[in-house]
Amino acid sequence: MGAVDAGADLWFGVLQAATLVLALVLLYRPLGDAMARIYTGAKDLRVERGIYRLIGVDAAAEQTWRAYARSVLAFSVVGVLLVYALQRLQQFLPLSLGLPAVPEGLAFNTAVSFVTNTNWQSYSPEQTMGHFVQLAGLAVQNFTSAAVGIAVAIALVRGFARRGSTTIGNFWVDLIRGLVRLLLPLAVVLAIALLAGGVVQNLTGFTDAHTVAGSVQSVPGGPVASQEAIKLLGTNGGGFYNANSAHPFENPTPWTNLLEILALLAIPFALPRTFGRIISDHRQGYAIAAVMGTIFLASVVALSALEVGGGGTATQLAGAAMEGKEQRFGILGSALFGTASTLTSTGAVNAMHDSFTPLGGMMPMINMMLGEVAPGGVGSGLYGMLILAVIAVFVGGLLVGRTPEYLGKRLGPREIKLASLYILVTPTLVLAGTALSFAIPGIRADVEKTSILNPGPHGLSEVLYAFTSAANNNGSAFAGLTANTPWLNTALGVAMLLGRFIPIVLVLALAGSLAQQQHVPETAGTLPTHRPQFVGLLVAVSVIVTALTYFPVLTLGPLAEGLVR
Template structure:
């Protein structure tokens, strides 16, 4: 068990080491300063602004910023649905069928909202053309949108008496051109060097051991895997996702893919500290996030390392559903990374984890994907919790709630509450809708508490834009496709709208001078307060449902 802990500590050390300079670089890019090493990309940036015209040059209010975000999402959704509905007639699509309307809509919504919930097997149900020009493109765009919204939020929090939040198209272009594309290229090359498949060939025929002809699926895998991890998307080229040896062949690829999942979210916390010119503010968020992810990793690892002796023939360690080349340590670290960071990719079958080994990743999602979280969305979700903690702490000690020198008013708390409560309420609504459906038992492969865990995990994943699956739930049904589409759209865009209005309101305020009555948001006391607020919101909301699923299963097994 000690070696497993060392693995996690070593991983986090490398992660922080790489995220620090990347955070400074991202802050420079987001503020419009292009470092010398990437200035050769500036002509491409200027060309894009010329193509889209004057809309790329004007600062936008929150309403206008939101309108452009929604318009891009709508047209992305429309184009992807069309591709999925006509893929059989496109080049290279003769071996696949067009997706049904419910599945096509669900898949398109999934990738446009950065959820990447997959109710299909990519290698058999989609053509390479659609994988490249449909899904991979949306992996870039959805991550770029999340990063752009965060940039607008940071402007609002840091500027004084100004209502505009910048220009969405400039933010999106810089995010894609200077951050996501270069990083994806680097990680793609690293993956290819280790054997991750990258080819335009759809596959090769070979003779099986029994003399029958079989088909080995291939495709442009590495390029999609790189951005699915970096953009906290998670949608795999293959149905088995990162457990597939063509997506994740070695321990090294497992390490760098896991690194890619958390790299940008962690770097953004550093960027936040650099942006507001007070690293201690970023340190507060970093300490809280590290506390949760370390606690979660140790909890999952203990659960799987000391599982019941009947789990497998190797003793008490639970290796069921895990790749032997990764073992308990790397599987546990991946499970908490992907559910903390709104990524959704898996390198092990979560359905085979011990009850608490599955409950902890589920609870990380139920907190609202704020522990590092998705690209952009994780940090602005954490800022909403931080404002709530400031407000509660101010009430407790009788001080005016302030953050970054600005007073926090009723409108700010209403918008922050909307950011926090939207995924929470959608999770409970989704679980209720599934439980009440008359055919739900036929969609589950288990019974009792474990079946409820499968159902609850699915609703949690959809309502928090994660996309991972517990397993055991038949996802490709018209009802789940429709319900999932609704949950994903609301959970993605409603908090985004609320946080942009909050940012505009914060940006319009003047800064107040520090005084003895100003509440410190960088002290150990406030760090503890923020942890308690996050835990209380999560525990009060989901403890009853967790008691019906993984907690009940744990006591039943023991």
């Protein structure tokens, strides 16, 4: 890439980023207010009332945090069983394209993956899943897992907003409203826009295509636009094709690339407005959004700089670090997508993260290690950031010698213990999973022989990335890792389950504890949580918690690889 092309790519990348920021700013208020109305409105739609009668739910009856948690877990268990059964029975289902049943280990991993909003894929989708499984299994879970995440976030917000209450809402009402009023309408609109941009939508089977090299390649059609829409809006990430959003049938042009980035960021970035409206203090929503925006901009600038600067002699001689990237998106378009994907729980990719420069490849890993809170997944990003806000208020209270209070709620030992446990869950799963993969002789031999493509520090990075992605429910991967093995299918599946549902139970327990409290009046010693000082404190807490936890293992993987080149 010559100097002129590099300059054009730079300005085009800046223009994309500026357009994205403008669109998110314009959507922040109307989308956030709309979500607040959805989850606080007293009236049910006719279709919603029909669904409640069908499943036997009393929409007027609220739930304690324990009942809410049981509902989340029961619904998710049923989802895992259904997706697993669809995969195992695939050869008997319509639109199977002649594909056989998915093997047991892979079916378990995939079922857990889509129910937990992870969408980790240890397989090539177009060669493994027929259209019926894609539609009735995977796409359905894209909707429901996203709706579960938003419901849990709203339950936590109610915990801050309510006074002396033993209930935090009704999970089934929150779930159905999120599906009927938010995700389905937005997905229809986005699918139409993607169709207009050239994304495929049909039910055809395999078509033989003649390549430039003169060979023949079988390429399946399918209901791609509809799945692509909810994959992005629900921050799911599971691609219809193995190349994910780098495939021209999923992401044909630079403008569809920008639209897809906007789709995966829109709801998470608007949820702070919903939070501010429900607690009747928009300043708090702006503060949370400012923290998210600050971390996001810092990450995308860092990744862009590392990729533009190259990472070794080969990339410098080639003129640019374009290995694993699509020419139609360029370096900056790939860096912007990769940042948005890993700072949310999306996991979709339009470039191969495994082919990023060593330090550039570390940035998506760090984004996930931050807990995906800037802006995070739909729902999970907001409740993750609010947990960090609780920790930040506690730290601030220690600094000034005051009892910590946040949004009129006193943060006692119970609240701090729940928040601390939330923070510890994911790092424990990541570090334990990575360590066990190399500590147990039989497993280590299998991982090194079968799974790792590149030995040494990069091989460690591949395994570390996999467990980071699984435990944080992201789903992206260093593509050099072969994960369809008994150990990784099982270990990553367990990491996804525990990384999703243990934090959810802790969040709901915190919501219940906060809802029971009365409002504590502000005093001269109350830490203001809407000012720039608190924004800076919360950014610092978010980064420091990650740095202290993960820095040692990063020095053995991406840092070691990057510093020797």
